[in-house]
Amino acid sequence: MRPLRLGILGSGKGSNFLALARAIQAGVVPAEVVCVASDQSQAGILELARGMGLRIFVCRSGSFQTKLEPEIEEELAEELSRAGAELVVLAGYMRVVKAPLLRSFGGRIINIHPSLLPAFPGLKAWEQALRAGVKETGCTVHWVNEVVDGGSTIRQLKMPVQPGDTAESLHARIQTAEHRLLPEVVRDLASGKIAWERDPRRI
Ligand code: GRF
Numbered sequence: 001m002r003p004l005r006l007g008i009l010g011s012g013k014g015s016n017f018l019a020l021a022r023a024i025q026a027g028v029v030p031a032e033v034v035c036v037a038s039d040q041s042q043a044g045i046l047e048l049a050r051g052m053g054l055r056i057f058v059c060r061s062g063s064f065q066t067k068l069e070p071e072i073e074e075e076l077a078e079e080l081s082r083a084g085a086e087l088v089v090l091a092g093y094m095r096v097v098k099a100p101l102l103r104s105f106g107g108r109i110i111n112i113h114p115s116l117l118p119a120f121p122g123l124k125a126w127e128q129a130l131r132a133g134v135k136e137t138g139c140t141v142h143w144v145n146e147v148v149d150g151g152s153t154i155r156q157l158k159m160p161v162q163p164g165d166t167a168e169s170l171h172a173r174i175q176t177a178e179h180r181l182l183p184e185v186v187r188d189l190a191s192g193k194i195a196w197e198r199d200p201r202r203i
Contacts (some may be wrong), residue, residue, distance in 0.1 A: 004031040004190035007085030007105075009076075010038055011043035011094040014045025016112055020089070020186060021052060029187040035083035037076055039068065039095055055083055066096055073100040080105065081191050086200035087189060090144060091182070107198025109144035110189075112182050114155055115172045117142060121149035126171045129161065136160055137170070139178045141185040143197050154194060157181045 003024075010018050017036065023029045036049035037057040049056050057079045062069040068076065077100045080088060088101070090111040092178035097109065117140040120132070129137040138158040145149035157177040161170060188194040 009093040010045035012092040016091040023183035077104040145199040151170040
């Protein structure tokens, strides 16, 4: 089977992207990264992608912080299509996905989130979990729709909140779990073990 073609979107340091790229390189995930895009020209994820010789794309940042203007998001969707992305992976992409991306890639976009959704959507989910005093938290990979962190769950990893956990220690443990979960989900989507919302190989 030919490798699944991935478009990656990220705004931050890119540790999830790195975990995925390493799993691909190790032959564990039958996929290839065809484009790494960011809304932040200084993002660490772009440095990582450059270092791997990958195609990168930087969007104009526009006048909003939480979303891209429609025409900018359209350019991003066009770039991902040109690169041949079949699955779009949000790996720390800090803007709300809107109609232009959903029109082109709806049912083919996944996101990784640092809580057991539907609990604690939105920012700093590990802090929300600590404040709520839950005994268990974790991370979720889910399909992306127009609702922030609201699409259906694909898979989760759970972990206990330990006595004495700080925001930092809990976040670090969740990130370690994310680095396992995301490559596993991409591997299982690539092999057909997980059902797609909209399978690119049947479009
Ligand atoms: C991750 O914790 C992910 O759950 C959230 O954004 C963070 C990205 O971290 N959506 P990194 O850039 O992959 O290190």
